[in-house]
Amino acid sequence: MATYVIVGAGLAGAKxxxxxxxxxxxxxxxxxxxxxxxxxxxxxxxxxxxxxxxxRDKIFVHDADWYPDNGVDLRLGMRVTRIELGNHLVRLGDGSRQPYDKLLVATGATPRRLPGPAYYLRTVQDSEALKERLASAGSVIVVGASWIGLETAAAARAAGCAVTVVEPEPTALNRALGPELGALFAQLHARHGVDLRFGTAAAEITETGVRLSSGERLTADFVVAGIGAVPEIGLARDAGLEVGQGILTDAALRTSHPDVFAAGDVAEPFHPLYGRRLRVEHWANALNGGPAAARSMLGQDVVHDAIPYFYTDQYELGMEFSGDIEGHDEIVYRGDPESLEFIVYWLRGGRVIAGMNVNTWDVVDDIQALIRSGVVIDRKELSGTG
Structure with missing residues (x-):
């Protein structure tokens, strides 16, 4: 009887x-x-x-009984310390060994850390600790105007805290959305009373706040850092698998070893639609990548070409994003961004490569179909002015 081992019990591994x-x-x-x-x-x-x-019960992928009922040997609180490709086994932190016929690495990512006392947000325990702190604090500094940073800022404002966001980029979400759309999120937070400090970094974090790279000192009850995440590629790299920013795979999520696969935040697969490797950390990648990897492990013909998808809710703004903006040379709006009810498209060479719908619903399939089509689009038709 074959044994399939999955390292990483997150969404990708569970799916x-x-x-x-x-x-x-x-x-x-x-x-x-x-x-x-x-x-x-x-x-x-x-x-x-x-x-x-x-x-709390709403966050779990399956009920607790699902695992024994479906014959899945779920081992929690257990770290894999080494992958031995030649022996087809993994070594565990308790000294035991687990053989495998096929292996899926879905080890995810871990938050980038800053020196000094700060809260991070990755695990359910992190979220609970932060929620408790927000309930008792009067002020917080958020380092990083990332998705996590801005969602934390919105939660802190909802809890009644005074919030300062520190970001070395010129605006919020600058790398994710570009300066034009990043400024929209910055304006949203400013309207809700967030003190935004762009173009400056956190040089030092202390128990009483942050010293900025400009020399200015900001005080607060505590600090939250949301400055991105690092994929957990150590096991794969040490085992001799090919790695880059993540574990390198083909479009079927196969690594450089024929019996080892990778999925979720840690994987850097070739994406046929974009013609390059693309590492995506968002929820939908794990949701779709785990099943794709499983089918690939079973020998099915798999092409994992799901379009990257992300969503956020901040104050009165709800948004869904599809695609990847790298290399875009034009932005087209449908609707008025000032109304916070619009769609924006990023184009390259007249073709839609990404789209974001803000407080406009049931259009994701249409946006993703446009991205997949690769057709040169009429701008007036796209903007609804033609």
Whole structure:
């Protein structure tokens, strides 16, 4: 009987285990997670769960009984310390060994750290600790105008805290959306009373606040850092798998070893639509990548070409984003951005490569179809003015 081992009990790993069973795999499935919690979804941790608008039970991928009921050997609080490709086994932190016939690495990412005392937001325990702190604090400094940073800022304002955001880029989300759309999010937060400090970095974090690279000192009850994440590629790299920014895979999520696959935040697969490798950290990538990897492990013909997708809710703004803006040379709006009800398209060579719908719903499929089509689009038709 074959044994399939999944290292990483997050959304990608849990969905891979589910898909293996749904596709009829009757061998042993071992799902190994470093956290003590069963697999859960991360978006609520910086959104509704952080703000107390959702119950804890809602974050989990499966009920606790699902794993034994489906013959999935879920091992929590257990770290894999080494992958031995030649021996087809992984070594665990307790000294034991787990053989495999095929292996999926879904180890995710970990927050980038700053020296000094700061809160981070990655795990459910992080979210709960931050929620408790927000309930008792009067002020907070958020280092990083990233998605996590801005969602944390919105939650802090909802909790009644005074909020300062520190960001070395010239505006919010500068790399994710570009300066024009990043400025829209900056204006949103400014309207809700957030003190935005762009073009300056946190040189030092202390118990009483932050010293900026400009020399100015900001005081607050505590500091939250949201400056991105680092993929957990150490196991793969040390095992001899090919790595770049993440674990390198083909479009079927196969690594440089034929019996090892990678999915989720840690994977850097070739994306046929974009013609290059693309590492995506968002929720939908894990949701879609785990099942794709499972089918690939089963020998099915798989092309993982899902268009990157992300969503956020901040104050009165709800948004969905599809695609990748790298290399864009034009932006086209449909609707008025000032109204916070519009669609924006990023184009390259007259073709839509990304789109974002703000407080405009049921259009994601249409936006993604435009991206997939690769057709040169009429700008007036796209903007609704033709």
């Amino acid at each position: 891979a285990a589910q898909t293996l069973r749904e596709e009829g795999f009757d061998g042993e499935v071992v799902l190994i997670g470093a956290e003590d919690e069963r697999p859960y979804e991360r978006p609520p941790l910086s959104k509704e769960y952080l703000q107390g608008r959702s119950e």
